[in-house]
Amino acid sequence: MEEFPLSLSLPESSFPLSESPSLSESSSPLSEPSFPLSESSSPTLSSSPFSSLRISSHSPLRAVEERHVCEGCKKSVRYFCYRCVRLAPGLEVPQVSLPLELLVVKHARELEGKSTAVHAKLLAPEDVTLTTYDPKTQETMDRLAALDPNESVLLFPDETAQRVDEIDWRDVKRLVVIDGTWQQAKAMVKSSCLQHLTRRVKLNESNKTLFWRYQQIGPHCLSTIEAVHHFFQELHQHQHGQTTQAFDDLLYIFSFFYGLIQDDYAQNPDRRYTAKHRQDYITKRPKHD
Numbered sequence: 001m002e003e004f005p006l007s008l009s010l011p012e013s014s015f016p017l018s019e020s021p022s023l024s025e026s027s028s029p030l031s032e033p034s035f036p037l038s039e040s041s042s043p044t045l046s047s048s049p050f051s052s053l054r055i056s057s058h059s060p061l062r063a064v065e066e067r068h069v070c071e072g073c074k075k076s077v078r079y080f081c082y083r084c085v086r087l088a089p090g091l092e093v094p095q096v097s098l099p100l101e102l103l104v105v106k107h108a109r110e111l112e113g114k115s116t117a118v119h120a121k122l123l124a125p126e127d128v129t130l131t132t133y134d135p136k137t138q139e140t141m142d143r144l145a146a147l148d149p150n151e152s153v154l155l156f157p158d159e160t161a162q163r164v165d166e167i168d169w170r171d172v173k174r175l176v177v178i179d180g181t182w183q184q185a186k187a188m189v190k191s192s193c194l195q196h197l198t199r200r201v202k203l204n205e206s207n208k209t210l211f212w213r214y215q216q217i218g219p220h221c222l223s224t225i226e227a228v229h230h231f232f233q234e235l236h237q238h239q240h241g242q243t244t245q246a247f248d249d250l251l252y253i254f255s256f257f258y259g260l261i262q263d264d265y266a267q268n269p270d271r272r273y274t275a276k277h278r279q280d281y282i283t284k285r286p287k288h289d
């Protein structure tokens with residue numbers, strides 16, 4: 001019984017929410033789908049687990065019908081080039097403003113095309129920096145080592161990590177997020193260029209991923225963009241005493257791909273996607289209001 005959409009789930013970095021390091025290796029779905037999408041794909045948010053979020057219209061993405069050659073790397077891409085972090089010509093996506101600088105440190109061996117970190121850079125370009133953790137590149141490692149530990153908080157759920165509301169954020173200028181498998185992330189935080197970042201934050205455990213049924217790992221693993229979205233929601237709640245939807249468009253691309261995958265199921269009953277499955281899935285979604 002193929003309940004899990006293995007053929008569609010792409011290996012990607014994922015992020016354990018709290019201390020649940022029983023995971024050996026992680027994976028989660030939803031980077032740019034590599035399967036052929038039918039012409040009639042028209043995902044809607046009305047019945048999706050994102051319907052409670054304030055996510056901008058996906059019409060601009062749906063209007064991208066053809067692949068194009070990226071001006072940067074000359075490779076064929078459709079919606080955006082994850083190598084060059086460049087949108088398709090003429091494509092505009094919502095722009096999100098973040099209250100902190102977001103530095104995403106991607107493991108050099110993490111497959112770029114499978115990472116949702118690039119979504120953050122496309123949707124909040126002013127506030128997001130992507131960098132690659134590569135021990136062979138001294139300059140990058142030096143730059144990471146030079147991060148001021150008083151101004152930086154590392155999103156990493158180890159035993160020292162505090163909850164968002166336990167941290168004094170006044171002097172914090174940047175959130176550092178690791179983009180890699182759980183094994184890669186554990187090795188990176190112990191390395192000389194990141195171990196000095198001793199202020200660590202973990203997300204509220206109740207923020208389970210919306211996609212846990214589509215992962216083999218479990219509810220505590222989030223993709224990078226989900227983790228970032230949850231973090232900024234929690235920070236806002238802590239600092240302003242109320243929830244916000246100001247960061248929901250961080251999931252703009254993620255939710256679009258989710259919709260494409262759902263549509264693909266609907267059109268391919270062989271994949272054993274069932275209404276019951278979806279029903280369970282939706283009723284368990286976290287409240288965002």
Ligand SMILES: [Zn+2]
Nearest residue numbers: 070073081084
């Ligand atoms: Zn490119």
